[in-house]
Amino acid sequence: MAAISVVDARNTRASHSMRRGVARLLETVALLLIIAFIMFPIIWLALTSFKPLEKAYSTDVFFTPTLKNYEIIFSDTTVIENEGTDRERGSVGRKMIPNVINSVVVSSATILIAIPLATIAAYAFSRYNFFGNRALLIWILTTQFLPAIVVAIPFFALFRTVQVFGAPLLGSRLGLIIVNMSMVLPYAIWMIKGFVDSLPGEIEEAAYVDGANDFQVLFFVSLPLVRPGILVASVFAFIMSWNEFLFALIIGREMRTMQVALMTTSGVRGVMWEQMAAAGMVVMVPIFFLAMFIRKNVVDGLTMGAVK
């Protein structure tokens, strides 16, 4: 009896460890597949951006890397490729530096306006119990579900007739910044409110006891504490406006941000993939760094804390 059960136990242990080995192998394969699924398009785009034109129209992974594509997208003159060969080719520069500036200016200005407004509002929503507090917050939440097109159409109609400092708002950075508010501000209010909520109230109470008024408490006690949260919200808001496409297309128009400038890589060859890839890297790489910074907060940010 005893002997049998020992053998039994050994068998199960052996099959157990074998099963565990198979499971681990499967797990590793699954993980590698997942990594491939996630990273492949990014890596492929990065590769393409360094390919010479001929290689961009193939699946070759062996090539002499070149920076010509980046030169072409930023240059405002004709860039000569294959210099010194008998088949020299000139590619017209895509003049994307202004587009990068537009993207940076619009995204930065959007957060510079939205974040302070959102911060003080979020603080009030979190710390004060005033009439309509809850209802207003829910209303702000629902604005997030508005389709961008329904915001874009009336602003398009309005901006084509309104001038600021003699320049129409349609096709201006200012116009784009205004419209971006509809998307960024509600978001930022909810995010920052989440951070303020998580702060312990005792320090503020102590400040009140010491005789500070509401604004002193807000600016000298609470804001310094919630600064990391504000930074995260700013990064979020920056990414949102940077990646925004529909407003940039309809309201931004010829004041093209990089997202819309991607479309200008279309030409007589259809989409010029090697140039699109280079422009794509410019669009994508800065955001990677920012995204790493807010990695831990992405889930809360996207669901406004609904998934905890």
Place this chain on the structure above:
Amino acid sequence: MNLTRKILCLLTLVLFLALPLASVSAQDHMDPATFGLDASKPYDGTQLNFLICCSTAPQFASAAVKGAEEFTAMTGISVTFGDIPFGSFQEQLYLEASNPNTEFDIVAFVDAWGTNIYDFLYPLNDFVADAGFDWDDYGPAYQSASTGNSDTIYGLPFRGHPLLLFYRQDVFDEVGVDVPSTWQELSDVSQAIVDSGMGIDPIAMYYGVNVDQNLFNWYSHLWGAGTDIFDENWEPAFNNEIGVAATEQYVSYARDGYSPEASVTYNESEANQELIQGRAAMFVGWWWYASRVFASELPEVADNAAFAPAPGWEGGSAASYGYLWPVGVLAQSDALEASLEYLKWLLHPITERRIVLDAEDSALDTNVAVRLSILADEEVNAAHGGLQGVASAVLADARTIPLIPEYTQVIPILAETINEIAIDPNADIQGLLDIAADDVRFVMQSAGYYD
């Protein structure tokens, strides 16, 4: 700013001093009187804005951007170009035209889009009469595209394109076929190329729906076979028996496997790439593609590419679409006179001839000209291997599309239907064209054409 102006003045001075030394033709260029320009520079310092598409494309860059300083030197009027990519140009055109405060004075536009902005364009009839413009130097297709088939001249022919057949002479020689002059012959030639086993696609068509370019060759089939988009009562006519036969022939290149499978997604330039990259033996498209084709990286393409008139219909006509970019002046421009001065120079035969003969900068090399006199010019033809001669033969039969504002709504209906028919080898052509006809009729009815 000040420095630039000083340099400009200095340059002008140097040029004037150099004038007697320069050759006769150079003297022509610099003399305002040659272009009918006012030598007293009454509009000196005026700043004109020209709304133009794709200013990096040779056909526009060579015509408008290059040489603009020459005009500035003669008149003191400077011109800047609003460079809008093709994809968003239509939208921008409507916006600027309907904007009373637009900064733009001059616009270049696709014929079909012009119908929507006619109300905002300054009629050029008086200008044509006063400036001594030779209106008859433009072919009938370009004339109707400039006037929308009315008596008012809304724009003047600026860049215009007939359809040509580009083909690989070496492939034809090896297979032993002649250049097809009808679509039916083109099918036979295609079959011969397939049978030869050369492994090259006989023809690269473009049936994609993206920018509505799948209609260009369809029009040729339709008109060649003897029908039209509309009949005289603006009732759809493309779904009649002839229209169905024409459409069947048009999509047969995809169905018979002559055109690459992906051609159902191609636009014109993607199809053109098939020829340029040596994967297809024929391509029917606008003649400005010539410079792209002959500049192919592949010697076998660059050295063996040839061109012929676009095919016609067997037993029918060789009517095809003469695609025009007219240039017009916005009525709300506060620099009307200066704009007209600019048109005098821009559209002058001397300017047009210079553009098409200038081979100095390969990035700006273009074969595009619109005047019959330039198309017939021997020197021009010699410089481009007779391209302009072939083009004028095509243009003699060319026509334009229905120039009514509603047509921009009709185009997507037709383009989607053609795409639908091309995609599905078993598509019911009659049935789908009938549905399209109903949709078109709905557009026309809403616009009051049947009241």
Place this chain on the structure above:
Amino acid sequence: MRKKRWVPWVLVSPALIVVFATTVYPLLAALYYSFHKYDLRKVPQFAIQLASQPGDPLISIDWSLLSLRNYTLAFSDSRFINSLHVTFWFTIISVGLSVIIGLFIAVVVQKSGRLQSLTKVLLIFPFAVSPALKGYSWRYMLNDQYGIYDLLAVELIIKPINVVIESLNNLPLIDITPINETVVWLADRFWALFMLAMSETWGWAPLIALMFVGALGSIDSQIFEAARIDGANILQIFWRVTLPLLRPVILIVTMLKTIFSLKMFDQVVTMTGGGPVRATQTINYYIHQVGFVRNLDIGYASALAYILVVILTVFAALYVAKFLNRE
């Protein structure tokens, strides 16, 4: 408590005014436009001082005309109906794939391990890629001649399947048509829509996985341990333990993703252009076409946008209700 009652109002009003101006104003204006004909080819109404006379045909809005025409037109517009279908299927496919793949990723990376934590870090990357760029890069990779995804799909999936099919066809009574190896993904109605949804899934599934990982992390690991001791295998644990525990999160994520899917626009522009035929014209894309490219009728576009708002309101209401429940 020294807090003053007027203070919160001072603090919230700047933000409230901006949110109000940038969301309520357009909603009201669009509602107004939706009952009118607003022709983009005409002069905007605020600029009539430059047009000749009031009532001039060049003025874009006819103020007097107030009708339901745009709404009745919408439901007889086969292209709009088509866009409803496309959006419906796009939503089903993209939400389904995102949640399922997200779940799969979450379950795999949830355990501790070096490769697992690396993957968790990488999950953030697709989120950082803008939708417009996603569309372009997928279109590039799906090209039938030089697309890497096309190559991989044909070599690694279609060809092996065809080998199996061919060997099956050698058996009597079996005749299966092999899969077309030269498939042009974006030329096929189904595949184009599917790939559009895949490009969206690529961006969202990793994020959704992150959400699930967060939710799984907050579940007491003893529950899994107990199930394992009871002899449950991986699948049983997944079905009996993980899934029921994740149910509330899955519900919220599904609703959230549904709302985003219904608003699909960017990739349609950069990846498929609405084609082939009309197979990928989502509601948002069609509205843009109507307003700015084809009909140039801002009134009609507004009416269609309003229909989309109504659809979204239903989902938003569900979401908010759920949200309130959880708090």
